[in-house]
Amino acid sequence: MGGRDATMVLLDENGIRCDGRKIDEPRRIMIKAGGLKNADGSAYIEFGDNKILVGVFGPRDVHPKHMSNTDTGILRVRYHMEPFSVGERKNPAPSRREIEISKVIKEALEPAVMLEKFPRTAVDVFIEILQADGGTRCAALTAASVALADAGIPMRDMVAAIAAGKVADTVILDVNNEEDQAGQADMPIGYMPSAEKITLLQLDGVLTPEEYKKCVEVGVEGCKLVYDLQKKALNDKYFGNKGD
Numbered sequence: 001m002g003g004r005d006a007t008m009v010l011l012d013e014n015g016i017r018c019d020g021r022k023i024d025e026p027r028r029i030m031i032k033a034g035g036l037k038n039a040d041g042s043a044y045i046e047f048g049d050n051k052i053l054v055g056v057f058g059p060r061d062v063h064p065k066h067m068s069n070t071d072t073g074i075l076r077v078r079y080h081m082e083p084f085s086v087g088e089r090k091n092p093a094p095s096r097r098e099i100e101i102s103k104v105i106k107e108a109l110e111p112a113v114m115l116e117k118f119p120r121t122a123v124d125v126f127i128e129i130l131q132a133d134g135g136t137r138c139a140a141l142t143a144a145s146v147a148l149a150d151a152g153i154p155m156r157d158m159v160a161a162i163a164a165g166k167v168a169d170t171v172i173l174d175v176n177n178e179e180d181q182a183g184q185a186d187m188p189i190g191y192m193p194s195a196e197k198i199t200l201l202q203l204d205g206v207l208t209p210e211e212y213k214k215c216v217e218v219g220v221e222g223c224k225l226v227y228d229l230q231k232k233a234l235n236d237k238y239f240g241n242k243g244d
């Protein structure tokens with residue numbers, strides 16, 4: 001992975017980060033519900049320099065049939081990075097990382113989706129990373145929740161996601177690519193605010209127990225900010241005049 005600069009100052013003496021943000025300041029986030037006419041639901045998100053499109057299809061028949069479950073619906077998630085989404089061209093073949101992130105996002109969405117309401121069927125979530133800049137799994141999970149809601153899939157809540165982390169021994173909100181690569185810790189969090197449930201929590205790096213607790217707190221507060229933008233995107237489409 002490129003972009004690492006050993007001389008980069010991740011946090012200056014005024015508490016300002018390498019991209020000009022304060023420690024608890026998220027990147028600019030823009031979410032749009034809808035946009036793809038051939039999908040049952042869709043969403044587009046810009047999360048800093050991440051640009052991600054999500055299409056949702058279903059509930060629909062499962063092929064091959066033996067993969068279906070008579071008691072419940074199933075959720076299938078494909079996280080896919082365009083070769084041009086990163087500085088150094090990504091091999092178009094599915095990578096281990098993409099397979100892992102697909103699984104992580106699926107498991108983070110499952111508690112939110114009322115799969116029991118549509119047995120024998122599948123809901124497919126296709127995530128296309130058009131541009132990546134650190135934190136794509138959180139941005140993708142956030143957009144996937146909006147796309148599922150846009151598809152009218154019954155849900156307990158939407159999952160909002162953002163990463164907390166640590167740079168220069170300081171806990172920060174919303175880890176960018178440079179901070180991810182040169183920082184001390186990255187903790188992606190997915191959270192359902194109404195249900196007050198964490199559905200995604202990963203940690204790359206080392207934290208003290210106090211820092212761990214602080215990261216979870218900061219991350220959950222960040223998810224609440226993201227959640228407001230998810231609701232706004234749906235409101236704009238269904239009750240505003242910016243929808244399709």
Ligand code: CDP
Nearest residue numbers: 001002086090132133134135136137138177
């Ligand atoms: O994107 P996320 O932070 O969820 O996952 P990661 O595996 O921690 O990757 C961090 C970042 O590394 C990505 O967001 C991309 O910007 C970058 N990356 C890359 O440059 N080339 C790859 N083949 C994969 C990731």
